Amino acid sequence: MGWSPARAHPTGRVDDAKTLYLSLFTQHGIRPKVFTGLANYVRVLHDGQFLSSLGTIAKFGVIQIPVMLLLALALALYLDGLRSARWRSYFSLSFFLPYAMPTVIGGLLWGYLYSKGLSPFNQMLAPLGGQIDFLGRSGLLWSLGNIITWTWTGYNMIILYSALRGVPGELYEAARIDGATNLQVIRFIKLPMVAPALALAALFSIIGTLQIFAEPFVLGSLTFVPTNLMPNLYIYFTAFNYGNFNYAAALAVVLAIITFALSLGMLALLNFQRRRL
Amino acid sequence: MNRLNASAVTWRVLVLLLSLYFLLPLVWLIVSSTKSTGQLFTTFGLWFASPWHLLDNIRGMAAFQGGVVGRWMLNTAVYSGAVALLSTLFSAMAGYAFSRFEFPLKTVLNLMILSAVLLPITALVLPIFLILHDLGLINTYWAVILPLLVNPLGVYLMMIFWDQGFARELQDAAYLDGADEWRVFWQVGLPLVRNGLLTVALFSFVSTWNNFFLPLVVLSKGSLYPITLGLAIWNSTAQTGASVDYPAILVGALISVLPLIIAFFTLQRYWQAGLTSGSLK
Numbered sequence: 001m002g003w004s005p006a007r008a009h010p011t012g013r014v015d016d017a018k019t020l021y022l023s024l025f026t027q028h029g030i031r032p033k034v035f036t037g038l039a040n041y042v043r044v045l046h047d048g049q050f051l052s053s054l055g056t057i058a059k060f061g062v063i064q065i066p067v068m069l070l071l072a073l074a075l076a077l078y079l080d081g082l083r084s085a086r087w088r089s090y091f092s093l094s095f096f097l098p099y100a101m102p103t104v105i106g107g108l109l110w111g112y113l114y115s116k117g118l119s120p121f122n123q124m125l126a127p128l129g130g131q132i133d134f135l136g137r138s139g140l141l142w143s144l145g146n147i148i149t150w151t152w153t154g155y156n157m158i159i160l161y162s163a164l165r166g167v168p169g170e171l172y173e174a175a176r177i178d179g180a181t182n183l184q185v186i187r188f189i190k191l192p193m194v195a196p197a198l199a200l201a202a203l204f205s206i207i208g209t210l211q212i213f214a215e216p217f218v219l220g221s222l223t224f225v226p227t228n229l230m231p232n233l234y235i236y237f238t239a240f241n242y243g244n245f246n247y248a249a250a251l252a253v254v255l256a257i258i259t260f261a262l263s264l265g266m267l268a269l270l271n272f273q274r275r276r277l
Numbered sequence: 278m279n280r281l282n283a284s285a286v287t288w289r290v291l292v293l294l295l296s297l298y299f300l301l302p303l304v305w306l307i308v309s310s311t312k313s314t315g316q317l318f319t320t321f322g323l324w325f326a327s328p329w330h331l332l333d334n335i336r337g338m339a340a341f342q343g344g345v346v347g348r349w350m351l352n353t354a355v356y357s358g359a360v361a362l363l364s365t366l367f368s369a370m371a372g373y374a375f376s377r378f379e380f381p382l383k384t385v386l387n388l389m390i391l392s393a394v395l396l397p398i399t400a401l402v403l404p405i406f407l408i409l410h411d412l413g414l415i416n417t418y419w420a421v422i423l424p425l426l427v428n429p430l431g432v433y434l435m436m437i438f439w440d441q442g443f444a445r446e447l448q449d450a451a452y453l454d455g456a457d458e459w460r461v462f463w464q465v466g467l468p469l470v471r472n473g474l475l476t477v478a479l480f481s482f483v484s485t486w487n488n489f490f491l492p493l494v495v496l497s498k499g500s501l502y503p504i505t506l507g508l509a510i511w512n513s514t515a516q517t518g519a520s521v522d523y524p525a526i527l528v529g530a531l532i533s534v535l536p537l538i539i540a541f542f543t544l545q546r547y548w549q550a551g552l553t554s555g556s557l558k
Contacts, residue, residue: 019404094296100541101534102487104505109302120322211397214489221513235399252400259395
Protein backbone atom coordinates (compact mmCIF):
# COMPACT_ATOMS: atom_id res chain seq x y z
CA MET A 1 0.00 0.00 0.00
CA GLY A 2 0.94 3.45 -1.00
CA TRP A 3 4.50 3.78 -0.16
CA SER A 4 5.89 4.62 -3.48
CA PRO A 5 4.55 6.76 -6.27
CA ALA A 6 4.28 3.57 -8.30
CA ARG A 7 1.84 2.14 -5.80
CA ALA A 8 0.05 5.20 -4.60
CA HIS A 9 -3.03 6.21 -6.49
CA PRO A 10 -3.73 9.75 -5.39
CA THR A 11 -6.82 11.20 -6.97
CA GLY A 12 -6.03 14.85 -7.43
CA ARG A 13 -7.00 18.19 -6.06
CA VAL A 14 -10.77 18.00 -5.79
CA ASP A 15 -10.49 15.44 -3.02
CA ASP A 16 -7.73 17.28 -1.30
CA ALA A 17 -9.94 20.35 -1.33
CA LYS A 18 -12.66 18.28 0.28
CA THR A 19 -10.33 17.06 3.03
CA LEU A 20 -9.45 20.68 3.67
CA TYR A 21 -13.15 21.61 3.74
CA LEU A 22 -14.03 18.76 6.11
CA SER A 23 -11.30 19.72 8.50
CA LEU A 24 -13.00 23.04 9.18
CA PHE A 25 -16.09 21.45 10.74
CA THR A 26 -16.88 19.55 13.90
CA GLN A 27 -19.70 17.07 14.27
CA HIS A 28 -20.82 15.24 17.40
CA GLY A 29 -22.80 12.10 16.76
CA ILE A 30 -25.88 12.82 14.70
CA ARG A 31 -26.01 16.50 15.59
CA PRO A 32 -25.52 18.76 12.53
CA LYS A 33 -21.94 19.74 11.90
CA VAL A 34 -20.88 23.22 12.85
CA PHE A 35 -18.20 25.36 11.29
CA THR A 36 -15.35 25.54 13.75
CA GLY A 37 -12.70 27.20 11.65
CA LEU A 38 -9.20 26.24 12.63
CA ALA A 39 -10.12 24.69 15.98
CA ASN A 40 -9.35 21.20 14.68
CA TYR A 41 -5.90 22.36 13.65
CA VAL A 42 -5.22 23.86 17.04
CA ARG A 43 -6.20 20.50 18.48
CA VAL A 44 -3.79 18.69 16.12
CA LEU A 45 -0.90 20.77 17.36
CA HIS A 46 -1.71 19.82 20.96
CA ASP A 47 -2.53 16.18 20.25
CA GLY A 48 0.12 14.23 22.16
CA GLN A 49 -0.87 10.98 20.43
CA PHE A 50 -0.37 12.45 16.95
CA LEU A 51 2.86 14.22 17.89
CA SER A 52 4.21 11.00 19.33
CA SER A 53 3.37 9.17 16.07
CA LEU A 54 5.34 11.84 14.20
CA GLY A 55 8.25 11.39 16.62
CA THR A 56 8.18 7.63 16.10
CA ILE A 57 8.12 7.91 12.33
CA ALA A 58 11.00 10.42 12.40
CA LYS A 59 13.18 8.12 14.52
CA PHE A 60 12.15 5.18 12.34
CA GLY A 61 13.03 6.99 9.10
CA VAL A 62 16.35 8.34 10.33
CA ILE A 63 17.58 4.78 10.85
CA GLN A 64 15.65 2.75 8.28
CA ILE A 65 16.06 4.98 5.20
CA PRO A 66 19.88 5.27 5.31
CA VAL A 67 20.29 1.55 6.03
CA MET A 68 18.03 0.63 3.11
CA LEU A 69 19.60 3.10 0.66
CA LEU A 70 23.18 2.12 1.57
CA LEU A 71 22.28 -1.52 1.09
CA ALA A 72 20.58 -0.71 -2.23
CA LEU A 73 23.60 1.32 -3.34
CA ALA A 74 26.07 -1.43 -2.40
CA LEU A 75 24.01 -4.01 -4.27
CA ALA A 76 23.63 -1.74 -7.32
CA LEU A 77 27.42 -1.19 -7.41
CA TYR A 78 27.98 -4.93 -7.04
CA LEU A 79 25.55 -5.74 -9.87
CA ASP A 80 27.12 -3.08 -12.07
CA GLY A 81 30.56 -4.63 -11.62
CA LEU A 82 29.34 -8.19 -12.15
CA ARG A 83 30.41 -9.77 -15.44
CA SER A 84 28.19 -12.83 -15.45
CA ALA A 85 24.82 -11.92 -16.96
CA ARG A 86 23.20 -15.01 -15.46
CA TRP A 87 24.18 -14.11 -11.89
CA ARG A 88 23.18 -10.51 -12.52
CA SER A 89 19.69 -11.52 -13.58
CA TYR A 90 19.36 -13.98 -10.65
CA PHE A 91 20.40 -11.29 -8.16
CA SER A 92 18.27 -8.50 -9.58
CA LEU A 93 15.19 -10.74 -9.72
CA SER A 94 15.59 -12.09 -6.19
CA PHE A 95 16.23 -8.63 -4.72
CA PHE A 96 13.23 -7.22 -6.56
CA LEU A 97 10.90 -10.10 -5.71
CA PRO A 98 9.53 -8.58 -2.44
CA TYR A 99 8.23 -5.61 -4.43
CA ALA A 100 6.09 -8.02 -6.45
CA MET A 101 4.38 -9.26 -3.29
CA PRO A 102 1.39 -7.39 -1.85
CA THR A 103 2.49 -5.40 1.22
CA VAL A 104 -0.23 -7.01 3.33
CA ILE A 105 0.93 -10.50 2.41
CA GLY A 106 4.57 -9.52 3.01
CA GLY A 107 3.57 -8.10 6.39
CA LEU A 108 1.55 -11.19 7.24
CA LEU A 109 4.37 -13.57 6.28
CA TRP A 110 6.95 -11.66 8.32
CA GLY A 111 4.41 -11.58 11.15
CA TYR A 112 4.33 -15.38 11.08
CA LEU A 113 8.12 -15.54 10.76
CA TYR A 114 8.31 -13.39 13.89
CA SER A 115 5.56 -15.12 15.85
CA LYS A 116 6.36 -17.29 18.85
CA GLY A 117 5.29 -20.72 17.63
CA LEU A 118 6.09 -20.50 13.92
CA SER A 119 9.32 -18.52 13.72
CA PRO A 120 12.12 -20.56 12.10
CA PHE A 121 14.61 -18.14 13.67
CA ASN A 122 13.43 -19.03 17.14
CA GLN A 123 13.32 -22.71 16.11
CA MET A 124 17.01 -22.41 15.27
CA LEU A 125 17.78 -20.56 18.49
CA ALA A 126 15.80 -22.95 20.69
CA PRO A 127 18.61 -25.54 21.13
CA LEU A 128 20.87 -22.70 22.29
CA GLY A 129 18.21 -21.71 24.80
CA GLY A 130 17.60 -18.32 23.22
CA GLN A 131 14.36 -16.76 22.08
CA ILE A 132 13.85 -13.40 20.42
CA ASP A 133 10.64 -11.53 21.10
CA PHE A 134 10.42 -9.91 17.66
CA LEU A 135 6.98 -8.46 18.24
CA GLY A 136 7.47 -7.25 21.80
CA ARG A 137 7.48 -3.65 22.85
CA SER A 138 11.18 -3.09 22.20
CA GLY A 139 11.43 -5.26 19.09
CA LEU A 140 8.38 -4.09 17.17
CA LEU A 141 9.87 -1.06 15.41
CA TRP A 142 13.03 -2.96 14.46
CA SER A 143 10.90 -5.77 13.07
CA LEU A 144 8.84 -3.28 11.08
CA GLY A 145 12.06 -1.69 9.85
CA ASN A 146 13.15 -5.08 8.58
CA ILE A 147 9.87 -5.59 6.69
CA ILE A 148 10.10 -2.18 5.01
CA THR A 149 13.78 -2.68 4.17
CA TRP A 150 13.03 -6.13 2.77
CA THR A 151 10.25 -4.75 0.57
CA TRP A 152 11.95 -1.66 -0.83
CA THR A 153 15.69 -2.35 -1.07
CA GLY A 154 15.37 -4.11 -4.41
CA TYR A 155 13.14 -1.38 -5.83
CA ASN A 156 15.71 1.28 -4.91
CA MET A 157 18.53 -0.92 -6.14
CA ILE A 158 16.93 -1.15 -9.61
CA ILE A 159 16.64 2.66 -9.77
CA LEU A 160 20.29 3.14 -8.75
CA TYR A 161 21.45 0.33 -11.02
CA SER A 162 19.79 1.89 -14.06
CA ALA A 163 21.47 5.19 -13.21
CA LEU A 164 24.83 3.41 -13.12
CA ARG A 165 24.13 1.79 -16.50
CA GLY A 166 23.76 5.29 -17.91
CA VAL A 167 27.41 6.13 -17.21
CA PRO A 168 29.20 6.45 -20.59
CA GLY A 169 31.78 3.69 -21.17
CA GLU A 170 34.47 6.18 -22.26
CA LEU A 171 34.67 7.47 -18.69
CA TYR A 172 35.74 4.04 -17.43
CA GLU A 173 38.13 3.69 -20.36
CA ALA A 174 39.77 7.00 -19.52
CA ALA A 175 39.99 6.12 -15.84
CA ARG A 176 41.62 2.79 -16.60
CA ILE A 177 44.20 4.44 -18.87
CA ASP A 178 44.99 6.83 -16.04
CA GLY A 179 45.56 3.81 -13.80
CA ALA A 180 42.57 4.25 -11.48
CA THR A 181 41.80 1.40 -9.08
CA ASN A 182 38.32 -0.10 -8.74
CA LEU A 183 37.68 1.86 -5.56
CA GLN A 184 38.76 5.09 -7.24
CA VAL A 185 36.40 4.43 -10.14
CA ILE A 186 33.56 3.97 -7.64
CA ARG A 187 34.53 7.01 -5.58
CA PHE A 188 35.20 9.49 -8.41
CA ILE A 189 32.98 8.29 -11.26
CA LYS A 190 30.18 6.01 -10.15
CA LEU A 191 29.12 7.75 -6.93
CA PRO A 192 28.89 11.25 -8.45
CA MET A 193 26.96 9.84 -11.42
CA VAL A 194 24.49 8.00 -9.22
CA ALA A 195 24.01 10.87 -6.73
CA PRO A 196 20.90 12.44 -8.37
CA ALA A 197 19.14 9.06 -8.53
CA LEU A 198 20.11 8.42 -4.91
CA ALA A 199 18.64 11.76 -3.86
CA LEU A 200 15.43 10.95 -5.70
CA ALA A 201 15.26 7.54 -4.04
CA ALA A 202 15.73 9.28 -0.67
CA LEU A 203 12.87 11.65 -1.48
CA PHE A 204 10.53 8.78 -2.41
CA SER A 205 11.58 6.90 0.72
CA ILE A 206 10.74 9.86 2.96
CA ILE A 207 7.31 10.19 1.35
CA GLY A 208 6.80 6.46 1.63
CA THR A 209 7.84 6.30 5.27
CA LEU A 210 5.27 8.92 6.21
CA GLN A 211 2.63 6.74 4.53
CA ILE A 212 3.38 3.38 6.15
CA PHE A 213 0.12 1.69 7.04
CA ALA A 214 -0.46 -1.90 5.93
CA GLU A 215 2.49 -3.53 7.71
CA PRO A 216 1.81 -2.26 11.26
CA PHE A 217 -1.92 -2.74 10.64
CA VAL A 218 -1.46 -6.41 9.81
CA LEU A 219 1.00 -6.99 12.66
CA GLY A 220 -1.74 -5.58 14.91
CA SER A 221 -3.59 -8.89 14.60
CA LEU A 222 -0.56 -10.82 15.90
CA THR A 223 0.68 -8.56 18.65
CA PHE A 224 -0.08 -5.32 20.46
CA VAL A 225 0.45 -2.37 18.09
CA PRO A 226 -0.49 1.05 19.50
CA THR A 227 -3.09 2.74 17.29
CA ASN A 228 -0.88 5.82 17.18
CA LEU A 229 2.33 3.99 16.30
CA MET A 230 2.47 5.75 12.92
CA PRO A 231 0.58 8.80 11.59
CA ASN A 232 -1.53 7.02 8.97
CA LEU A 233 -2.52 4.35 11.48
CA TYR A 234 -3.70 7.04 13.89
CA ILE A 235 -5.63 8.87 11.16
CA TYR A 236 -7.29 5.62 10.09
CA PHE A 237 -8.42 4.73 13.60
CA THR A 238 -9.57 8.29 14.30
CA ALA A 239 -11.79 8.23 11.22
CA PHE A 240 -13.02 4.67 10.98
CA ASN A 241 -12.96 3.37 14.54
CA TYR A 242 -13.93 6.51 16.41
CA GLY A 243 -15.94 8.02 13.53
CA ASN A 244 -14.34 11.43 13.86
CA PHE A 245 -13.97 12.28 10.18
CA ASN A 246 -13.56 16.00 10.65
CA TYR A 247 -10.67 15.68 13.05
CA ALA A 248 -9.12 12.88 10.95
CA ALA A 249 -9.32 15.22 7.94
CA ALA A 250 -7.38 17.88 9.86
CA LEU A 251 -4.75 15.27 10.80
CA ALA A 252 -4.49 14.15 7.18
CA VAL A 253 -4.06 17.73 5.94
CA VAL A 254 -1.29 18.34 8.48
CA LEU A 255 0.44 15.15 7.38
CA ALA A 256 0.10 16.25 3.73
CA ILE A 257 1.64 19.63 4.58
CA ILE A 258 4.55 17.96 6.37
CA THR A 259 5.09 15.69 3.35
CA PHE A 260 5.07 18.64 0.93
CA ALA A 261 7.38 20.67 3.14
CA LEU A 262 9.89 17.82 3.45
CA SER A 263 9.78 17.14 -0.30
CA LEU A 264 10.20 20.79 -1.25
CA GLY A 265 13.03 21.16 1.27
CA MET A 266 14.73 18.12 -0.18
CA LEU A 267 14.31 19.41 -3.77
CA ALA A 268 15.62 22.85 -2.80
CA LEU A 269 18.67 21.25 -1.21
CA LEU A 270 19.30 19.27 -4.40
CA ASN A 271 19.01 22.33 -6.65
CA PHE A 272 21.34 24.25 -4.37
CA GLN A 273 23.95 21.51 -4.61
CA ARG A 274 23.57 21.19 -8.35
CA ARG A 275 24.19 24.89 -8.78
CA ARG A 276 27.35 24.68 -6.70
CA LEU A 277 28.82 21.97 -8.92
CA MET B 278 37.74 -19.49 -17.74
CA ASN B 279 38.31 -16.67 -15.27
CA ARG B 280 39.51 -17.63 -11.82
CA LEU B 281 37.78 -15.56 -9.19
CA ASN B 282 40.12 -14.13 -6.58
CA ALA B 283 39.48 -14.45 -2.86
CA SER B 284 37.76 -11.12 -2.35
CA ALA B 285 35.45 -11.68 -5.31
CA VAL B 286 34.44 -15.03 -3.83
CA THR B 287 33.75 -13.42 -0.44
CA TRP B 288 31.56 -10.81 -2.06
CA ARG B 289 29.73 -13.38 -4.16
CA VAL B 290 28.97 -15.47 -1.06
CA LEU B 291 27.82 -12.40 0.89
CA VAL B 292 25.49 -11.24 -1.85
CA LEU B 293 24.24 -14.79 -2.32
CA LEU B 294 23.32 -14.97 1.37
CA LEU B 295 21.60 -11.62 1.04
CA SER B 296 19.57 -12.90 -1.91
CA LEU B 297 18.41 -15.78 0.31
CA TYR B 298 17.20 -13.20 2.82
CA PHE B 299 15.05 -11.59 0.13
CA LEU B 300 13.69 -14.99 -0.92
CA LEU B 301 13.15 -16.20 2.65
CA PRO B 302 9.45 -15.34 3.19
CA LEU B 303 8.49 -16.86 -0.17
CA VAL B 304 10.52 -20.01 0.50
CA TRP B 305 8.97 -20.30 3.96
CA LEU B 306 5.53 -19.81 2.41
CA ILE B 307 6.08 -22.52 -0.20
CA VAL B 308 7.44 -24.97 2.38
CA SER B 309 4.75 -24.18 4.95
CA SER B 310 1.84 -24.57 2.59
CA THR B 311 2.72 -28.28 2.33
CA LYS B 312 2.40 -28.81 6.09
CA SER B 313 -0.39 -29.55 8.50
CA THR B 314 -0.97 -27.26 11.47
CA GLY B 315 0.88 -29.70 13.73
CA GLN B 316 3.86 -29.92 11.39
CA LEU B 317 4.04 -26.12 11.23
CA PHE B 318 4.78 -25.97 14.93
CA THR B 319 6.83 -29.13 15.37
CA THR B 320 9.05 -29.31 12.26
CA PHE B 321 11.73 -26.89 11.08
CA GLY B 322 10.07 -24.02 9.19
CA LEU B 323 12.48 -23.85 6.29
CA TRP B 324 12.38 -27.48 5.26
CA PHE B 325 9.70 -29.88 4.05
CA ALA B 326 8.21 -32.51 6.31
CA SER B 327 6.52 -35.74 5.29
CA PRO B 328 3.78 -36.56 4.72
CA TRP B 329 2.76 -33.64 2.51
CA HIS B 330 -0.51 -31.94 3.24
CA LEU B 331 -0.63 -29.54 0.30
CA LEU B 332 -3.80 -31.07 -1.15
CA ASP B 333 -5.52 -31.13 2.26
CA ASN B 334 -4.59 -27.48 2.73
CA ILE B 335 -5.93 -26.52 -0.68
CA ARG B 336 -9.15 -28.37 0.18
CA GLY B 337 -9.27 -26.56 3.53
CA MET B 338 -8.82 -23.23 1.84
CA ALA B 339 -11.44 -24.00 -0.82
CA ALA B 340 -13.94 -25.06 1.85
CA PHE B 341 -13.55 -21.91 3.97
CA GLN B 342 -16.93 -20.16 4.19
CA GLY B 343 -18.31 -22.01 1.18
CA GLY B 344 -15.47 -21.19 -1.18
CA VAL B 345 -15.17 -17.49 -0.52
CA VAL B 346 -11.42 -17.51 -1.25
CA GLY B 347 -12.09 -18.31 -4.90
CA ARG B 348 -14.48 -15.38 -4.96
CA TRP B 349 -11.78 -13.12 -3.48
CA MET B 350 -9.32 -14.16 -6.19
CA LEU B 351 -11.93 -13.47 -8.84
CA ASN B 352 -12.68 -10.07 -7.28
CA THR B 353 -8.99 -9.19 -7.28
CA ALA B 354 -8.74 -10.17 -10.94
CA VAL B 355 -11.80 -8.04 -11.78
CA TYR B 356 -10.51 -5.01 -9.84
CA SER B 357 -6.98 -5.25 -11.24
CA GLY B 358 -8.08 -6.01 -14.79
CA ALA B 359 -10.66 -3.23 -14.97
CA VAL B 360 -8.34 -0.65 -13.42
CA ALA B 361 -5.38 -1.66 -15.60
CA LEU B 362 -7.46 -1.41 -18.78
CA LEU B 363 -9.33 1.82 -18.06
CA SER B 364 -6.68 3.77 -16.17
CA THR B 365 -4.15 3.01 -18.91
CA LEU B 366 -6.57 4.34 -21.51
CA PHE B 367 -7.24 7.52 -19.50
CA SER B 368 -3.53 7.99 -18.81
CA ALA B 369 -2.80 7.62 -22.51
CA MET B 370 -5.44 10.24 -23.36
CA ALA B 371 -4.36 12.72 -20.69
CA GLY B 372 -0.68 12.16 -21.52
CA TYR B 373 -1.45 12.80 -25.20
CA ALA B 374 -3.17 16.07 -24.34
CA PHE B 375 -0.20 17.22 -22.28
CA SER B 376 2.25 16.13 -24.95
CA ARG B 377 0.49 17.63 -28.00
CA PHE B 378 -1.83 20.48 -27.08
CA GLU B 379 -1.53 23.94 -25.66
CA PHE B 380 -4.31 24.89 -23.27
CA PRO B 381 -4.85 27.33 -20.42
CA LEU B 382 -3.25 26.40 -17.08
CA LYS B 383 -1.29 23.57 -18.70
CA THR B 384 1.79 24.11 -16.52
CA VAL B 385 -0.29 24.42 -13.35
CA LEU B 386 -2.20 21.22 -14.12
CA ASN B 387 1.02 19.44 -14.91
CA LEU B 388 2.50 20.46 -11.56
CA MET B 389 -0.66 19.36 -9.78
CA ILE B 390 -0.45 15.91 -11.30
CA LEU B 391 3.16 15.59 -10.22
CA SER B 392 2.44 16.80 -6.70
CA ALA B 393 -0.54 14.44 -6.40
CA VAL B 394 2.06 11.72 -6.02
CA LEU B 395 3.09 13.31 -2.72
CA LEU B 396 -0.32 13.25 -1.05
CA PRO B 397 -0.68 10.84 1.85
CA ILE B 398 -3.09 8.02 1.11
CA THR B 399 -5.26 8.94 4.12
CA ALA B 400 -5.73 12.50 2.84
CA LEU B 401 -7.23 10.97 -0.30
CA VAL B 402 -9.14 8.02 1.02
CA LEU B 403 -11.11 10.02 3.62
CA PRO B 404 -12.87 12.21 1.04
CA ILE B 405 -13.13 9.31 -1.39
CA PHE B 406 -14.99 7.38 1.30
CA LEU B 407 -17.42 10.25 1.93
CA ILE B 408 -18.03 10.90 -1.77
CA LEU B 409 -18.68 7.21 -2.44
CA HIS B 410 -20.95 7.19 0.58
CA ASP B 411 -22.96 10.13 -0.78
CA LEU B 412 -23.22 8.36 -4.14
CA GLY B 413 -24.38 5.14 -2.49
CA LEU B 414 -21.41 3.25 -3.94
CA ILE B 415 -19.92 1.87 -0.70
CA ASN B 416 -19.82 -1.94 -0.89
CA THR B 417 -19.90 -2.10 -4.68
CA TYR B 418 -17.23 -3.00 -7.23
CA TRP B 419 -17.20 0.64 -8.31
CA ALA B 420 -16.00 1.72 -4.86
CA VAL B 421 -12.63 0.13 -5.57
CA ILE B 422 -12.46 0.68 -9.33
CA LEU B 423 -13.54 4.32 -9.74
CA PRO B 424 -11.00 6.00 -7.41
CA LEU B 425 -8.11 4.01 -8.91
CA LEU B 426 -8.88 5.11 -12.47
CA VAL B 427 -7.18 8.40 -11.68
CA ASN B 428 -3.51 7.59 -12.04
CA PRO B 429 -1.12 10.58 -11.91
CA LEU B 430 2.01 8.49 -12.33
CA GLY B 431 0.44 6.84 -15.38
CA VAL B 432 -0.33 10.25 -16.94
CA TYR B 433 3.23 11.35 -16.28
CA LEU B 434 4.75 8.19 -17.78
CA MET B 435 2.49 8.35 -20.83
CA MET B 436 3.45 11.99 -21.37
CA ILE B 437 7.10 10.90 -21.61
CA PHE B 438 6.25 7.95 -23.87
CA TRP B 439 4.22 10.20 -26.23
CA ASP B 440 7.03 12.78 -26.34
CA GLN B 441 9.57 10.14 -27.25
CA GLY B 442 7.56 7.61 -29.21
CA PHE B 443 5.32 9.56 -31.56
CA ALA B 444 7.16 11.93 -33.89
CA ARG B 445 5.45 15.23 -34.66
CA GLU B 446 6.28 14.85 -38.37
CA LEU B 447 4.31 11.63 -38.43
CA GLN B 448 1.41 13.34 -36.69
CA ASP B 449 1.47 16.18 -39.24
CA ALA B 450 1.59 13.69 -42.10
CA ALA B 451 -1.50 11.97 -40.73
CA TYR B 452 -3.33 15.33 -40.58
CA LEU B 453 -2.33 16.02 -44.20
CA ASP B 454 -3.78 12.65 -45.19
CA GLY B 455 -7.08 13.88 -43.78
CA ALA B 456 -7.15 11.99 -40.48
CA ASP B 457 -8.96 13.75 -37.64
CA GLU B 458 -7.60 14.03 -34.09
CA TRP B 459 -9.48 10.95 -32.92
CA ARG B 460 -8.05 8.80 -35.68
CA VAL B 461 -4.54 10.13 -35.20
CA PHE B 462 -4.74 9.15 -31.54
CA TRP B 463 -6.25 5.69 -31.97
CA GLN B 464 -4.86 4.41 -35.23
CA VAL B 465 -1.59 6.24 -35.77
CA GLY B 466 -0.38 7.14 -32.28
CA LEU B 467 -1.41 4.35 -29.90
CA PRO B 468 0.36 1.52 -31.75
CA LEU B 469 3.59 3.52 -31.51
CA VAL B 470 3.46 3.88 -27.73
CA ARG B 471 2.59 0.22 -27.16
CA ASN B 472 5.50 -0.25 -24.75
CA GLY B 473 4.32 2.70 -22.70
CA LEU B 474 0.79 1.31 -22.55
CA LEU B 475 2.05 -2.07 -21.35
CA THR B 476 4.27 -0.43 -18.72
CA VAL B 477 1.47 1.71 -17.31
CA ALA B 478 -0.96 -1.22 -17.45
CA LEU B 479 1.49 -3.46 -15.59
CA PHE B 480 2.04 -0.90 -12.84
CA SER B 481 -1.63 -0.12 -12.35
CA PHE B 482 -2.48 -3.83 -12.39
CA VAL B 483 0.10 -4.53 -9.70
CA SER B 484 -0.78 -1.52 -7.55
CA THR B 485 -4.47 -2.46 -7.67
CA TRP B 486 -3.68 -6.09 -6.85
CA ASN B 487 -1.61 -4.91 -3.87
CA ASN B 488 -3.93 -2.15 -2.72
CA PHE B 489 -5.13 -2.59 0.81
CA PHE B 490 -6.17 0.71 2.31
CA LEU B 491 -8.91 1.61 -0.18
CA PRO B 492 -10.76 -1.75 -0.08
CA LEU B 493 -10.33 -1.82 3.71
CA VAL B 494 -12.17 1.47 3.97
CA VAL B 495 -14.84 1.18 1.28
CA LEU B 496 -15.79 -2.51 1.57
CA SER B 497 -17.34 -4.30 4.52
CA LYS B 498 -19.11 -7.06 2.59
CA GLY B 499 -16.96 -10.21 2.60
CA SER B 500 -18.11 -11.32 -0.84
CA LEU B 501 -16.60 -8.18 -2.41
CA TYR B 502 -13.16 -8.38 -0.75
CA PRO B 503 -10.04 -8.66 -2.86
CA ILE B 504 -7.78 -11.54 -1.81
CA THR B 505 -5.35 -9.32 0.15
CA LEU B 506 -8.07 -7.82 2.35
CA GLY B 507 -9.83 -11.18 2.68
CA LEU B 508 -6.69 -12.94 3.93
CA ALA B 509 -5.81 -10.14 6.35
CA ILE B 510 -9.31 -10.18 7.84
CA TRP B 511 -9.41 -14.00 7.89
CA ASN B 512 -6.11 -14.02 9.78
CA SER B 513 -7.15 -11.34 12.23
CA THR B 514 -10.51 -12.94 13.07
CA ALA B 515 -8.83 -16.35 13.30
CA GLN B 516 -6.25 -15.01 15.77
CA THR B 517 -8.99 -14.03 18.19
CA GLY B 518 -10.60 -17.49 17.93
CA ALA B 519 -9.58 -20.75 19.54
CA SER B 520 -7.52 -22.21 16.71
CA VAL B 521 -6.09 -20.68 13.57
CA ASP B 522 -6.20 -22.66 10.34
CA TYR B 523 -2.72 -21.49 9.34
CA PRO B 524 -2.24 -23.96 6.45
CA ALA B 525 -5.39 -22.79 4.67
CA ILE B 526 -4.45 -19.12 5.10
CA LEU B 527 -0.93 -19.87 3.85
CA VAL B 528 -2.15 -21.65 0.72
CA GLY B 529 -4.38 -18.63 0.10
CA ALA B 530 -1.38 -16.32 0.49
CA LEU B 531 0.65 -18.44 -1.93
CA ILE B 532 -2.11 -18.33 -4.53
CA SER B 533 -2.41 -14.55 -4.09
CA VAL B 534 1.27 -13.87 -4.79
CA LEU B 535 1.90 -16.33 -7.63
CA PRO B 536 0.17 -14.40 -10.46
CA LEU B 537 2.10 -11.23 -9.61
CA ILE B 538 5.45 -12.97 -9.41
CA ILE B 539 4.79 -14.63 -12.76
CA ALA B 540 3.71 -11.28 -14.26
CA PHE B 541 6.87 -9.58 -13.01
CA PHE B 542 9.18 -12.28 -14.28
CA THR B 543 7.67 -12.54 -17.72
CA LEU B 544 7.24 -8.79 -18.24
CA GLN B 545 10.65 -7.83 -16.86
CA ARG B 546 11.58 -5.27 -19.46
CA TYR B 547 8.37 -3.30 -18.97
CA TRP B 548 8.69 -2.70 -15.25
CA GLN B 549 12.32 -1.85 -15.72
CA ALA B 550 11.32 0.68 -18.37
CA GLY B 551 8.72 2.12 -16.01
CA LEU B 552 11.10 2.46 -13.10
CA THR B 553 13.87 4.06 -15.13
CA SER B 554 11.76 6.54 -17.07
CA GLY B 555 10.15 7.55 -13.80
CA SER B 556 13.51 8.26 -12.22
CA LEU B 557 15.30 9.95 -15.09
CA LYS B 558 13.36 13.20 -15.07
